[in-house]
Amino acid sequence: PTPLASQALVEMAEGEDRAQLLAALPAEKIAEFLRALPDDDATDLIGELEPDDQRKTLATLPDDDAGDIKRLLRYDEETAGGLMTTELVEVEASLTADEAIRQVRILGRDVEDFYTVFVIDQERRLLGTMRLDDLVVADPGASIKALVEEPSVTVSPDEDQEQVGKLLGRYNLAAIPVVTDEGVLLGRITFDDVIKVIESEQTEDILMLAGVTDEDELKHTWVQSVRTRLPWLMLNLATAAIAASVILVFKDLIEKELTLAFLAPIIAAMGGSSGTQSLAVTIRRITLQGSGSARGFVAKEILVGLVNGAVLGVGIALLAFLIDGNVMLGLVVLLAMWGNQIVAGFAGAFIPTRLDRAGIDPSIASSVFVHTLTDLLGFFLLLWLASHLLL
Amino acid sequence: PTPLASQALVEMAEGEDRAQLLAALPAEKIAEFLRALPDDDATDLIGELEPDDQRKTLATLPDDDAGDIKRLLRYDEETAGGLMTTELVEVEASLTADEAIRQVRILGRDVEDFYTVFVIDQERRLLGTMRLDDLVVADPGASIKALVEEPSVTVSPDEDQEQVGKLLGRYNLAAIPVVTDEGVLLGRITFDDVIKVIESEQTEDILMLAGVTDEDELKHTWVQSVRTRLPWLMLNLATAAIAASVILVFKDLIEKELTLAFLAPIIAAMGGSSGTQSLAVTIRRITLQGSGSARGFVAKEILVGLVNGAVLGVGIALLAFLIDGNVMLGLVVLLAMWGNQIVAGFAGAFIPTRLDRAGIDPSIASSVFVHTLTDLLGFFLLLWLASHLLL
Numbered sequence: 001p002t003p004l005a006s007q008a009l010v011e012m013a014e015g016e017d018r019a020q021l022l023a024a025l026p027a028e029k030i031a032e033f034l035r036a037l038p039d040d041d042a043t044d045l046i047g048e049l050e051p052d053d054q055r056k057t058l059a060t061l062p063d064d065d066a067g068d069i070k071r072l073l074r075y076d077e078e079t080a081g082g083l084m085t086t087e088l089v090e091v092e093a094s095l096t097a098d099e100a101i102r103q104v105r106i107l108g109r110d111v112e113d114f115y116t117v118f119v120i121d122q123e124r125r126l127l128g129t130m131r132l133d134d135l136v137v138a139d140p141g142a143s144i145k146a147l148v149e150e151p152s153v154t155v156s157p158d159e160d161q162e163q164v165g166k167l168l169g170r171y172n173l174a175a176i177p178v179v180t181d182e183g184v185l186l187g188r189i190t191f192d193d194v195i196k197v198i199e200s201e202q203t204e205d206i207l208m209l210a211g212v213t214d215e216d217e218l219k220h221t222w223v224q225s226v227r228t229r230l231p232w233l234m235l236n237l238a239t240a241a242i243a244a245s246v247i248l249v250f251k252d253l254i255e256k257e258l259t260l261a262f263l264a265p266i267i268a269a270m271g272g273s274s275g276t277q278s279l280a281v282t283i284r285r286i287t288l289q290g291s292g293s294a295r296g297f298v299a300k301e302i303l304v305g306l307v308n309g310a311v312l313g314v315g316i317a318l319l320a321f322l323i324d325g326n327v328m329l330g331l332v333v334l335l336a337m338w339g340n341q342i343v344a345g346f347a348g349a350f351i352p353t354r355l356d357r358a359g360i361d362p363s364i365a366s367s368v369f370v371h372t373l374t375d376l377l378g379f380f381l382l383l384w385l386a387s388h389l390l391l
Numbered sequence: 392p393t394p395l396a397s398q399a400l401v402e403m404a405e406g407e408d409r410a411q412l413l414a415a416l417p418a419e420k421i422a423e424f425l426r427a428l429p430d431d432d433a434t435d436l437i438g439e440l441e442p443d444d445q446r447k448t449l450a451t452l453p454d455d456d457a458g459d460i461k462r463l464l465r466y467d468e469e470t471a472g473g474l475m476t477t478e479l480v481e482v483e484a485s486l487t488a489d490e491a492i493r494q495v496r497i498l499g500r501d502v503e504d505f506y507t508v509f510v511i512d513q514e515r516r517l518l519g520t521m522r523l524d525d526l527v528v529a530d531p532g533a534s535i536k537a538l539v540e541e542p543s544v545t546v547s548p549d550e551d552q553e554q555v556g557k558l559l560g561r562y563n564l565a566a567i568p569v570v571t572d573e574g575v576l577l578g579r580i581t582f583d584d585v586i587k588v589i590e591s592e593q594t595e596d597i598l599m600l601a602g603v604t605d606e607d608e609l610k611h612t613w614v615q616s617v618r619t620r621l622p623w624l625m626l627n628l629a630t631a632a633i634a635a636s637v638i639l640v641f642k643d644l645i646e647k648e649l650t651l652a653f654l655a656p657i658i659a660a661m662g663g664s665s666g667t668q669s670l671a672v673t674i675r676r677i678t679l680q681g682s683g684s685a686r687g688f689v690a691k692e693i694l695v696g697l698v699n700g701a702v703l704g705v706g707i708a709l710l711a712f713l714i715d716g717n718v719m720l721g722l723v724v725l726l727a728m729w730g731n732q733i734v735a736g737f738a739g740a741f742i743p744t745r746l747d748r749a750g751i752d753p754s755i756a757s758s759v760f761v762h763t764l765t766d767l768l769g770f771f772l773l774l775w776l777a778s779h780l781l782l
Contacts, residue, residue, distance in 0.1 A: 137495070196560070198593075202590075222691045229695065233665060259639075277601050311621060
């Protein structure tokens with residue numbers, strides 16, 4: 001039956017397959033599916049069609065459905081406007097609880113999942129919200145005006161979806177109202193939409209930290225994966241080559257003391273590991289709490305680097321001494337490891353914080369910066385110290 | 392006032408600070424806070440006290456509250472039983488809609504956020520659920536038995552919280568019923584608890600991929616951070632040293648051809664980068680979709696490695712030729728890069744899938760395996776090929 005088929009289309013992951021399936025259907029069939037869906041889901045589906053097909057499909061829908069969808073299509077997919085549905089249950093503040101419940105009974109027939117009743121004035125400005133459960137248990141004669149709670153949070157339609165997710169999670173809301181600057185109620189965003197947002201934003205964090213710059217990667221073919229991952233790898237190749245070229249600069253030194261060729265990649269790799277730890281913690285912190293008041297966190301990461309670096313430095317110094325029997329080489333490698341660990345802790349916390357404050361997504365760019373820095377510094381510290389202390 | 396203070400305690404991040412604050416309060420004051428909270432939140436708070444303080448606090452609570460909390464304390468914090476509240480609105484199937492609403496009005500006064508009404512038989516076995524909005528719009532004379540929907544999903548109290556989060560997200564539910572093996576209703580888990588679970592499980596994924604093995608890291612002092620991160624770094628140091636020791640094995644070769652000391656860390660690092668990309672995509676896929684039917688994904692990652700490896704291999708070969716002017720060295724480095732990229736793609740997809748199927752959290756262990764493999768193979772392929780093709 002149509003409602004089930006429509007639901008199946010909504011549940012299908014976005015991307016190539018669903019767009020192709022839709023494109024293959026006649027416009028009348030698509031319209032039939034769409035009428036069975038809430039307007040936010042219908043808008044998501046139509047948004048995947050080519051502009052020509054969008055027009056054709058909208059033309060086959062009843063005028064009021066088409067109008068809702070056209071309005072919703074204007075909002076960016078990743079904003080509150082792109083998430084919201086305009087289908088909701090609203091009552092005027094002048095009613096009593098009993099009158100309101102009767103109105104909810106009528107309006108509620110066409111609305112899915114309305115756990116929140118929106119209370120408006122005659123200009124459709126939002127006065128507040130009532131939880132449906134509170135309305136049900138209320139004294140029938142009580143006036144809605146006395147029962148309404150000021151909405152703990154509202155969002156504008158241009159609000160970023162990540163921010164909407166944070167608000168809903170923080171305030172434990174079943175639905176967030178979307179209002180204009182003048183306070184007029186436009187729609188609502190429900191918890192199930194937000195769960196999807198939280199999942200996709202976090203997929204983004206994980207993948208971008210690893211250098212996969214497209215959140216849709218999970219649905220990609222191998223050709224698309226190559227296209228999104230290769231640019232990052234080529235950038236990495238360039239930075240790795242620049243860092244390793246320090247080895248060529250100190251060629252003569254390595255010829256004399258070949259153990260350095262064994263130690264250099266270890267110090268660089270350990271800098272990368274610590275930098276990644278610090279980076280992951282910081283990016284997670286920024287996602288959950290924002291990048292404000294970061295000074296304490298940066299200081300903490302430097303302290304962690306100071307201690308971890310001392311321990312790892314002694315470890316690698318012992319190893320170098322065992323292999324080479326040279327105390328001075330042990331000292332050189334201890335200092336190089338230690339310095340690189342401190343910088344790794346600092347950079348892993350400082351760089352993403354700065355990028356976030358500059359309005360750049362820290363997950364994308366931080367990893368390249370931190371790894372280049374710890375590679376370069378790891379090679380350089382070891383070989384520069386060796387050239388001054390060993391010869 | 393007490394309810395606000397209680398709510399503030401619930402919103403406080405778990406961990407040292409909250410436990411200390413609680414421990415500083417007299418048992419009577421704690422009990423006062425707890426009475427204002429739903430039993431799942433109260434249980435979380437009590438769970439943070441020392442056993443002695445737990446007993447003292449429970450003794451000051453009314454018997455029925457204390458009994459609920461004691462029962463909930465028996466469940467592991469990270470299971471459905473640890474998440475659920477026993478406070479819910481239940482009606483018997485023999486009622487009419489009108490009678491049910493009247494019962495909901497009474498029961499609902501003490502229950503927060505009851506968007507779902509649970510329908511039970513006389514033995515308290517769960518027959519199904521009704522959305523409160525459906526009950527409100529129903530014909531008053533209709534029997535509940537005719538209106539009830541079979542619950543689309545129930546969980547046992549031992550179910551892992553990650554699984555609960557997945558189910559609620561997939562089925563867009565406001566609440567999941569928790570039932571015994573015999574189908575007796577024990578409690579419910581609401582969407583707001585699950586949003587917290589989804590966030591914390593994903594924090595875990597991100598941090599563990601980066602080698603931070605404690606999901607509570609965001610709240611840690613620097614001493615605790617050193618304690619949880621250093622063991623992973625020491626393991627890393629050991630594996631990095633083992634991988635780099637390949638350089639010592641081929642010492643004579645590097646003495647003759649020092650460009651190899653420049654190329655080896657680049658090939659190892661690029662293997663690590665590609666392996667991390669493949670790993671991040673695979674771990675995210677496992678978290679969202681499980682590790683079943685992975686053969687296609689592993690094949691895709693190998694294909695991606697094949698193509699990326701060819702491009703990166705040509706790039707590094709050109710670089711080596713520019714530095715050294717030796718065509719044979721170019722060929723050696725091309726093959727080493729290519730081979731390592733293919734293995735990186737394979738290992739990044741295969742290792743976490745196997746670990747997950749073996750019941751081991753893939754985020755913890757995969758990264759060490761993949762990096763050790765790509766480091767070791769990167770060094771070995773380059774130097775072994777060089778020793779056969781260059782001399």
